[in-house]
Amino acid sequence: MRVANRVVGLVTGSLFVLLGLVGLVVSWGGGFAGLGVSLGGVIAINPALSVMLIALGGTVLAAALVSLRASRTANAWVGFGFLVLGFVGLFLVGPEPNVLVLTSTANAIHFAASALLLAVGLGANRPS
Structure with a gap:
């Protein structure tokens, strides 16, 4: 299947953009x-x-709409970004300088998104 990166990019990108927009309004x-x-x-x-x-969801979403190569690259880099965000969140849960209001639930979501995006970005649809 040659579309795994694009499908994952469309779905996860849409979900994170939607979550961000709802969060911004609320x-x-x-x-x-x-x-x-x-x-x-x-x-x-x-x-x-x-x-x-x-920003992260929009990057993955836009890349999925452009091409498979762009989608693979964006999935891998944004997956890495979510991994970093998850690790940063481990140290920020609770302390005062938590400007991103990262919680243990948010960290779990960021690690899950990271695992999914890195898996498809680095493993699926590899050029022959």
Whole structure:
């Protein structure tokens, strides 16, 4: 199947852009790097995290629409970005300088997205 990277890019990119847009609307007015609000009691989000999610999701989504090669590259790099964000979040959960309101649930989501994007970006649709 030659489309795994593009399908994963379209789905994950759309989900993260949607989450970022919802988070931006819901948390607007609370300060860019403020305490944030809870989305359904599951994940906390503020405008800073929302902008980051829109940027990362938009990158993967746009690359999936362009070409397979662009999608593979974007999936791998954005997957690495989510991996870094997950590790940073491990150290920021709880302390005061947590400007992205990273929680353990958010870290789990970032690690899962990282695993998925890195798996397809580095492993699927490799050129022959």
